[in-house]
Amino acid sequence: MQERLLQYLAQQSVAPPAATSETQQQSSPSAPQQGGLFGESYIPLLMIVVFFGVIYFTIMRPQKKEEKRKKDMLETLQKGDSVVTTSGMIGTVASIKDDVVMLKIGDGVRVEFLKSAVSAVRKTSSPAKSEASGKS
Secondary structure, eight states, X not given: OHHHHHHHHHHHHHSOSSOXXXXXXXXXXXXXXXXXTTTTOOHHHHHHHHHHHHHIIIIIHHHHHHHHXXXXXXXXXXTTOEEEETTSOEEEEEXXXXXXXXXXXXXXXXXXXXXXXXXXXXXXXXXXXXXXHHHO
């Protein structure tokens, strides 16, 4: 069944619409098929490979890099760091337990957050560092 379908498709792509009896006689079932499924053109296969390459480099790779960056940030989180949570709260890390971070967000106000709720560590420069960088 498949063989007949392939022969028919091959005839349609090669022969003109008004096929003569000679072309039907030439394409006997014992004749070897040339070119495979895509014919001799590898362009469709190449387009599929390029499509998946573009998807990988535009979606999957940046997502993996972001996950790795966040994992590294959470692993290096330490007491005294100024952080921003996913809800927009800004605070200073008071203590860290397994997957919970205690943030000091005001005088005498401490709130527990999951480590995964920390979205960024803020860079705070002390006066000594800013003076040293101003001199150079």
